[in-house]
Amino acid sequence: MKKDTLIGFVLLLSLLAVGCNQTEPPKPYGPIPSENQMRWQELEYYGFIHYSLNTYTDASWGYGDEAVNLFNPGDLDCRQWARICKESGMKGVILVAKHHCGFCVWPSQYTEYSVKNAPWKDGKGDLVREMAEACKEYDLKFAVYVSPWDRNHPDYGTPEYITYFRNQLTELLTNYGEMFEVWFDGANGGDGYYGGANETRTIDRTTYYDWPTTYKMIRELQPNIVIWNDGGDRGDLRWVGTEEGFVGETNWSLLNGAGEVEWGMLHFGLENGDSWVPAEVNTSIRPEWFYHPSEDDKVKTVPKLMDTYYHSIGRNATLLLNFPIMPNGLIHPTDEKVAIEFGKAVRESFAVNLAENKHAEASNVRGTSQKFSAANALDSDKNSYWATDDGVNTASLTIDLGAPTLFNRFLAQEYIRLGQRVKAFTVEALVDGNWQEVAKATTIGYKRILRFPAVEATQVRFSITDSKSCPVISNIGIYNAPLFLDAPAITRNQAGEVSISTNDIGPIFYYTLDGSEPTIESNKYSGPFPADGKVVIKAIAYDPASGKSSPVGNETFDISKKAWKIIGTDDEKNAAIFDGNPASAWHQRDGVKMPIDLIIDLGSVQKISGFKYLPDQAKWSSGIISGYRLFVSTDGKNWQLASQGEFSNIKNNPVWQLKKFTPKKARFIKLQALNNIRGDDVAGYAEIDVITN
Ligand code: FUL
DSSP: OOOHHHHHHHHHHHHHHHHHHHOOOOOOOOOOOOHHHHHHHHHHHEEEEEOOOGTTTTSOOSSOOGGGGOOOOEEEOOOHHHHHHHHHTOOEEEEEOTTTTTSSSSEEEEEEEEGGSSSSGGTTOHHHHHHHHHHHHTOOOEEEEEOOOOOOOOTTSSSSHHHHHHHHHHHHHHHHHHOOOEOOOOOSSEEEEEEGGEEOOOOOOOTOOOOOHHHHHHHHHTOEEEEEEESSSSSBOOOOSSSSSSOSSSOOOOOOOSSSHHHHHHHHOOOOEEEEEEEEEEOOOOOSSSOGGTTTTOOHEEEEEEHHHTTTTTTTTEEEEEEEEEEEEEEEEHHHHHHOOOHHHHHHHSSOTTTTEEEEEEOOOOGGOOGHHHHHHHHTTTTEEEEETTOOOOOOEEEEEEEEEEEEEEEEEEEEGGHHHEEEEEEEETTTEEEEEEEEEEOOOOOOOEEEEEEEEEEEEEEEEESSSSSSEEEEEEEEOOOOOOEEEEEOTTEEEEEEOOOSOOEEEEEEEEEEOOTTTEEEOEEEEEESEEEEEEEEEEEEETTOOOOOOEEEEOOOOOEEEETTOHHHHHGGTTSTTTTTTEETTOOOOOEEEEEEEEEEEEEEEEEEEEEOOOTTTOOOOEEEEEEEOOOOSSSSEEEEETTTTTTTOOOOOEEEEEEEEEEEEEEEEEEEEESSOEEEEEEEEEEOO
């Protein structure tokens, strides 16, 4: 062969080889996010601010007739709010500009019910402007919550109100710079002031607001915005069906563009939905959204918030965490401290990615090209990814950690610009030459983080066991996160079995049964154990990786409840009173009037010297008994009054109530509710216990 021909041949071959390597990226599969949704998703974590007239009336919702004069904070400082959000690791803030009461925290020209008539800054104040400026200073994105339901406006319920609502939105979306999100709550409780009508007005949420026209207007005014709406037409984002801070473990960023949305669709998304509608987890740092002094000791703990983090951002959602503002105009110091520590805890948890730039082998690589190689999942480039050939929907990627490495978190991200694909995956660790499954999960989406007890391994195998189409993975992370541990919760069910639990995954529990302080030399917990009758249990959660222990959890249990029965009702749900679970409750509400009796047969005669009552612990609890009488009887017929009085401060602090009395023999006890904190005819109970001597 001539030299020239040879060179030409070699050139052709290399061109062909290059051609083979330039395999096309996978085609998008199903719905994909818009650029606005993509930008929003990458924010991950942002704050909510609830502050309005009901801050001054200690209410959850204002009625719409609260006096504007109430709004007169002495120390209001949006820079404090923005600083706290920033230091907590948030990327943006959503301010409640108008809550259901209709009061506007900006001087809207369309109503008198706003800060312009409040004493604050002599009516010259504009909270939306101050917050927008504070966000700019602290490099935070800004957004507003605007309640469609307006309990103040006289026109609410008529077409005129829609014009008013759109005028207000126009003010907000024109005068305060770029907004990343607009939040439309779906609540409509019916009654309200409505300009003095004081009546009930409900609307048809599917038609009244004519959302398509409003959406068009919003997008023209703010082309980069995402719309949150749980009240009517599908927005760009979805609610997750709860305000408790978690989305489903399986979480598809998909819904159908039209049709009814059931709770399960909100919570888990819809695997084959036709539209990209990702999830936002909204929750408050306290039980409620607005500030209530009674919640000063109910601020969530760092371990609780970490749990929320894994149940939101760790499950393919964003996290919107609320701060209630105090009447003086500031975030409470406890909330500030916890939020900043939580931000630090997140940073510490994900500070070192043990998988970064480690060598990885994939069972299949698209087109054998470097362009889609396993290494792309381990670099720090969010736009590069590992992908498999079309038709290869199960595949694994094995990461060589180089040396035995301790870890307890696994993070995976799909390159969602090409759609959400993965339906199931496993994580295995190579421990002493054997593969051991450490975690197993369903969807991934933008980001999925799995927690498991720390394991020391040399290699990690990530296997996609089911996918809608060829997987496209942009990032893998392996971490050894410190555990953040609350004192363990110790509960005992009616059968006398004790369970110990905490918010994190992976700690070892040690406990004592004799009142002594637990250490890592004490009994090791390996699952529920029997400990019936009188016993004091103390427990700690211990993180073997850091050697740190939690505060001590402490529970005192009295006589066995195995034979306890409630007399005079056959409602099976009444077992909630003895199940040891503070989160479950039973109520007497139908066909009863105060005083309402609860009679318990203890099964045998005991010497009783007191009783304990835990009211319904739910956020919107009912039947919290405030006045009571407690009777005892040996035969269930002749009753003797043992104690009577009130559960003082139970409204503000609905914790265990303990009442002691001179010891009495009893087989039956009757707790008589004389009234509850709301003044209605409901008696509710989370748990009841007795004290014997
Ligand atoms: C709810 C509202 O009714 C609450 O008051 C709060 O604003 C929350 C974020 O949305 O549904």
